[in-house]
Amino acid sequence: MFSALERDQDRQQLMTRRTLMLLAGQSALALILLGRAGQLQLVRGASYSLMSEENRISLRIVPPPRGHLMDRKNQPLAINQQSYRAVILREEVKDLEVTLNRFSDVIDLSPEDRARIAKELKRNKNFMPIILKSNLSWSEMARLEILTPELPGVSVDAAAQRFYPLGSAASHILGYLGAADEAAVEKSKDPLLTVSGFQIGKNGIEKEYENLLRGAAGGAQLEVNAKGRVVQELRRTPPIPGKNLQLTIDADLQQFMYERLSQERSAAAVVMDVHNGAVYAASSAPSYDPNIFIQGIPTDLWQQLNTDPTKPLLNKIFGGTYPPGSTFKMVTALAALEGRVMTTETVVNCPGYTQLGTHRFHCWKKEGHGPMRLRDAIAQSCDCYFYEAARRAGIDRMADVARRLGLGEESGLNLMGERTGLIPDRAWKRKTYKHDWTVGESFVCGIGQGYVNTSIMQLAIMTARLVNGGRDVKPTVLLNDAQPSSR
Numbered sequence: 001m002f003s004a005l006e007r008d009q010d011r012q013q014l015m016t017r018r019t020l021m022l023l024a025g026q027s028a029l030a031l032i033l034l035g036r037a038g039q040l041q042l043v044r045g046a047s048y049s050l051m052s053e054e055n056r057i058s059l060r061i062v063p064p065p066r067g068h069l070m071d072r073k074n075q076p077l078a079i080n081q082q083s084y085r086a087v088i089l090r091e092e093v094k095d096l097e098v099t100l101n102r103f104s105d106v107i108d109l110s111p112e113d114r115a116r117i118a119k120e121l122k123r124n125k126n127f128m129p130i131i132l133k134s135n136l137s138w139s140e141m142a143r144l145e146i147l148t149p150e151l152p153g154v155s156v157d158a159a160a161q162r163f164y165p166l167g168s169a170a171s172h173i174l175g176y177l178g179a180a181d182e183a184a185v186e187k188s189k190d191p192l193l194t195v196s197g198f199q200i201g202k203n204g205i206e207k208e209y210e211n212l213l214r215g216a217a218g219g220a221q222l223e224v225n226a227k228g229r230v231v232q233e234l235r236r237t238p239p240i241p242g243k244n245l246q247l248t249i250d251a252d253l254q255q256f257m258y259e260r261l262s263q264e265r266s267a268a269a270v271v272m273d274v275h276n277g278a279v280y281a282a283s284s285a286p287s288y289d290p291n292i293f294i295q296g297i298p299t300d301l302w303q304q305l306n307t308d309p310t311k312p313l314l315n316k317i318f319g320g321t322y323p324p325g326s327t328f329k330m331v332t333a334l335a336a337l338e339g340r341v342m343t344t345e346t347v348v349n350c351p352g353y354t355q356l357g358t359h360r361f362h363c364w365k366k367e368g369h370g371p372m373r374l375r376d377a378i379a380q381s382c383d384c385y386f387y388e389a390a391r392r393a394g395i396d397r398m399a400d401v402a403r404r405l406g407l408g409e410e411s412g413l414n415l416m417g418e419r420t421g422l423i424p425d426r427a428w429k430r431k432t433y434k435h436d437w438t439v440g441e442s443f444v445c446g447i448g449q450g451y452v453n454t455s456i457m458q459l460a461i462m463t464a465r466l467v468n469g470g471r472d473v474k475p476t477v478l479l480n481d482a483q484p485s486s487r
Contacts, residue, residue: 056091056224057234060128061195064215065160067242069174069205071251072280072479078174078206080160084141085134085197088117091126092153092224100132102151106143107133112299120196123185131197135161135295159197162294166251168287169258172315173249173279173477175204175416176290192217199294203416204315205247205477215242246479248278261285268316268456274464277473282457284316318411321421321453326381328402328448330466332389333374335401341392344374350384354443361387361443383447390446395437398445399425406461407454412474421458424451 069078086107093099100109100117109117109132120130132154136144141156148154162177164170177199184200185193192198192214200214201207218239223231253271261267261283268284288305305313314320336342352368353360363369363383369376377385390398403409408423422428424445426437444450454462457475464473 057221060220060222061191062218062220062236062239063192063195063198064217064239065241066162066177066215067213068244069213070244070246071249071254072247072278073250074246075251076165077170077247077249077251078162078164081163082158083134083161084136084156085159086132086136086140086144086154086156087129087196088132089126089129089153089155089224090121094152096121099151099153102147103132103154106147107136107140109133112296116296124194124196128194129155129157129196134159134197162199162291164290166255166258167289167291169255169283170249170251171204171287171290172284172317173204173254173282173415174290175201175206175208176293177206178202178293190217202293205245205415207416208414209245209478212245213242216240247477248273248280248479249282249477250280253281254283257281258283258285258287262287266310266316268320270317270456270460272460272464272475274468274473275471277464277475278479279475279477282317284314284320286310286312288312315415315417317456318413318415319417319419319455321419321455323450323452324407324448324454324459326448327459327462328407328452328454329378329381329386329446330462331402331405331407332386332393332398332446333378334405335393335398336389337374338401339393339397342374342389347371347373348377348382348385348388350382352384354384354387356440356443359440361440386446387443390442391439393442393446395442395445396425398442399423402452402462405465407458409458411455411457411461413457413477418457419455421453421455422451423454 065080068076068080071077086103088099088103090096100114103109113133117130117132124130133140136156144151144154144156164174164176166174180188180193180198180200193200195217201210206213216239219237220233221235222233257269257271261269262285264285266285269281270279271281272279286308292301311320337344349371350363350365350369352366353362361383364381368384369380369382372380372382372385374385376382399408402423408421410418410420424441429435429437429441429451441450445452461473461475465471
């Protein structure tokens, strides 16, 4: 009995000692934790509080990748290439002028750069990054990375930059990109246009199909520290990429055409499918490299392009109008045939000139062609034959035929800078000059001179309608839109 009691007492004493040891351990741990908490609160509390306050949430627009332009065989005509740029966040910069000067010591900022930066800083909110310099080289990036502690708010990021593989060979048909001006921003209301470095189509296909190529913006919620560096990305809404467009253009033919035209002082040409209007090539020379506009064209080069007498910036395919010359004789012949004032067998003698009152209208062949029927007159381009055809048909009938063949009318491509030229008639002469039309003016217009002015594209449309059986073909540059037209 006593033995059992003694054993119970020993067991109770052992448990008591263990309990005391456990309580002592817990007390020691609690003291350690309390001490550490006190240290964090009293000694480093101010530092952590400052870090918490200085980390901020930044909301940024994420630009979408622009759609590519591909030729009919899927060769690239306009694509996006990765490049690097230096950006600045205004809200993270205490003294902007000092920061810009320090940056300029590393990478030169021209007066034009500074003016652009000032304009964008004024237009955009403080949390939106502003581009300081684009297309950085590896050496420039290395120098910036070394000096970033001295450049608060400045960082390097990757961006997509437009690139045109054909360069000058396709600039007039493709166009180029540039920053949106104030009028475009106000008209569009798209916040993308206010993003520093964001570019829109300024000319050509890039401008005409801007809404398809642009895509839609995304957004990013970022945590950034006091230096403007991104701590973490909290949330992202991905942008919607722009649509890739396949064009009717043949890159190889486009390049060949431009090389041939470049041998002339000034020239333009179009190759178009006469049945469905697909434009295989359209080139104007001299030209310019659209890639220079992406990085910002230097002022002296811009002035040089604008003052060049051969007008390299002018798209002569659409924006230039010229006397069509002997190509217009087809219009004159059709007007005479439709009016039944001549037949294909009507004979007109060409002695080398046509007498009208006291004035002689000469044929290009001084000694004359002799008796001419329509087929021979077209083959020999006899001026006297078409003087007579114009006299019989009259200017109003010639104007009607010309317009039905696409002359004096818009092409339908809606490319910037297109001019319609002029197809005159009696009403136009009376309205413009307050005088009646004369037979001599019909003579001159009948061989594509005088008041008549057309574009290169209009002549391509006219030729297509003449040879395709009379179908009302219209030009197109989108491959999916190239469909046969009705009569």
